[in-house]
Amino acid sequence: MFIAVKGLLTLFLQERQYHVLSTCYNLMIHYTHPNRILVALDCIIFGYDGEELKLLLIKRNFDPEQGKWSLMGGFLKEEEDLEAAAQRILYDLTGLTNTYLEQLQTFGAVNRDPVERTISVVYYALVNIQDQDVNAIRTHNAYWIGLNEKPALIFDHNAMVEQALNRLRYKAALHAIGFELMPEKFTIPQLQRVYEAIYTKQLDRRNFSRKILSTDLLIGTGEKDTTSVTKKGQLYRLNAEKYQQYLTDYVSFFPELTLA
């Protein structure tokens, strides 16, 4: 409403007259606070390649901190919502849309970025590595790196990754978000390996299978995994409707794993 009134008034009035009017009618047009504080976004992108849980990191070929490793980030544009900015950054780097993306935390320590006061709003994403745009990744000098081989990152990006991993472990135990890392068709042992990678612990095969099948989250495709050594694994796909329910309902997906 305010924007519409302001728009109409500025159409017909000179800036000076608008100021006089806005003062009379108490229409605020800007804040007088002088500080320049930038808002950036950083994205922690998790992917799973069938073996390991990985992070998409960039080897910086630009300043600041050229030559070092960092998360993918960027500055918030004036006409952009936070979520849209995070999606833009994720799309630029991976070519992916419609991925699991969740705001993690805001990092705002005064000296976190030595160049200028910058507040970073951090998101984490779970992607299926197979769907990525390899060219986009190459263009940005980005690499998938296993969590165990993670290099030191610039600024407070190491702490961001640490927080994201904690959140992922917490969330994956309560909701079925581990499926976000899977390809379209997968076997139960493949799914188990994702959970083992997230929690860095081995899970009992029978218990895992029983638990997963009892959720009704899997739909059998009638196909077998021809890439496995035994070629015996049943291929399943995710029951999307049930999955949505598991995302919104408060359920303990793997209650025992939160304690890990």
Ligand SMILES: O=P(O)(O)OC[C@H]1O[C@@H](O)[C@H](O)[C@@H]1O
């Ligand atoms: O866009 P780059 O140069 O990576 O980073 C500049 C700032 O924006 C954020 O992403 C970083 O955390 C840093 O504060």
